[in-house]
Amino acid sequence: MDEPVLLTGAGGRVGRAILAGIGEAYDWRLLDREPVAADALPDGVTDDDVFVADVTDDAGVREAVEGVGAVVHLAGDPRPNAPWDSVLANNIDGTQTMFEAAVDAGVDRFVFASSNHAVGAYETDDRTPHMYRKDDEFRLDGSELPRPSNLYGVSKAAGETLGRYYHDTHDLTVACVRIGNLTKGHPPKEYERGQAMWLSHRDCAHLFDRCLAADYGYEIVYGISDNDRKYYSIERAREVLGYDPQDNSAEYTFGGEPREEVEPDSA
Ligand SMILES: NC(=O)C1=CN([C@@H]2O[C@H](COP(=O)(O)OP(=O)(O)OC[C@H]3O[C@@H](n4cnc5c(N)ncnc54)[C@H](O)[C@@H]3O)[C@@H](O)[C@H]2O)C=CC1
Numbered sequence: 001m002d003e004p005v006l007l008t009g010a011g012g013r014v015g016r017a018i019l020a021g022i023g024e025a026y027d028w029r030l031l032d033r034e035p036v037a038a039d040a041l042p043d044g045v046t047d048d049d050v051f052v053a054d055v056t057d058d059a060g061v062r063e064a065v066e067g068v069g070a071v072v073h074l075a076g077d078p079r080p081n082a083p084w085d086s087v088l089a090n091n092i093d094g095t096q097t098m099f100e101a102a103v104d105a106g107v108d109r110f111v112f113a114s115s116n117h118a119v120g121a122y123e124t125d126d127r128t129p130h131m132y133r134k135d136d137e138f139r140l141d142g143s144e145l146p147r148p149s150n151l152y153g154v155s156k157a158a159g160e161t162l163g164r165y166y167h168d169t170h171d172l173t174v175a176c177v178r179i180g181n182l183t184k185g186h187p188p189k190e191y192e193r194g195q196a197m198w199l200s201h202r203d204c205a206h207l208f209d210r211c212l213a214a215d216y217g218y219e220i221v222y223g224i225s226d227n228d229r230k231y232y233s234i235e236r237a238r239e240v241l242g243y244d245p246q247d248n249s250a251e252y253t254f255g256g257e258p259r260e261e262v263e264p265d266s267a
């Protein structure tokens with residue numbers, strides 16, 4: 001991509017994983033309501049490329065989005081138990097503000113950080129905990145209706161629907177990534193659900209890279225590593241985006257230790 005890419009929520013966990021992995025691959029512009037730590041800035045990103053603004057601030061957003069070719073929109077309240085007033089402002093209003101500014105500025109592509117919580121209520125009592133285990137065949141593939149597990153999940157389903165609307169009305173290329181559980185270095189410890197939807201940092205960066213580079217129209221994909229335990233299909237991400245994850249929570253013990261270190265003979 002020749003034009004800059006605007007990354008919102010750049011100072012957070014997902015933003016830092018993306019910048020650590022593909023920080024040198026794009027000409028970044030960063031936006032966050034908090035100053036972004038200097039050690040998170042890729043080489044070549046200067047103060048002029050960093051916008052301290054709230055995504056609900058229309059003027060601040062419009063200044064940041066001017067001249068960019070793509071937006072990766074992560075900023076928002078990530079708490080599954082976030083209250084309605086927060087997700088309404090930060091996640092729904094903020095996302096609509098970003099989409100509207102993007103189409104007005106002639107942006108071509110928008111990548112939206114959705115969540116497993118947009119579909120968390122598929123994890124019914126009769127399916128759990130076996131759906132989190134390797135031999136269970138239940139899969140969500142992105143074509144199912146949202147079924148949120150909380151108001152935060154409702155806000156993510158709303159973001160996906162805003163994406164559909166701006167794709168259909170403005171021909172904006174939109175990818176919604178239902179991110180699983182991002183942790184650094186190892187899968188979530190002693191947490192079956194978390195290990196089934198683990199997204200490693202390198203797979204996260206690679207997946208967002210593919211969302212920025214591949215040819216598609218509107219997509220909902222799951223953002224998890226190639227875990228043996230899984231209840232989200234990654235086939236759509238593989239087929240349409242060319243996603244090729246390298247990590248698998250099965251390479252770690254339930255406590256999060258690399259198996260090759262604690263069980264060298266198992267390799
Ligand atoms: N970390 C994870 O495992 C998952 C994350 N996500 C989504 O990915 C996105 C990023 O999540 P994390 O990096 O984990 O969260 P985080 O809390 O580490 O980072 C969010 C960043 O967005 C900024 N921000 C929040 N509200 C803002 C606003 N109104 N205007 C401007 N900046 C704002 C914060 O200052 C922070 O730097 C969120 O949308 C979250 O819902 C979805 C599923 C899983």
Ligand SMILES: O=C1O[C@H](COP(=O)(O)O)[C@@H](O)[C@H](O)[C@H]1O
Nearest residue numbers: 078079080115116117180181194
């Ligand atoms: O959407 C999100 O999901 C992850 C995983 O959910 P959890 O219920 O298993 O913790 C969460 O860690 C993250 O904060 C959230 O934004």
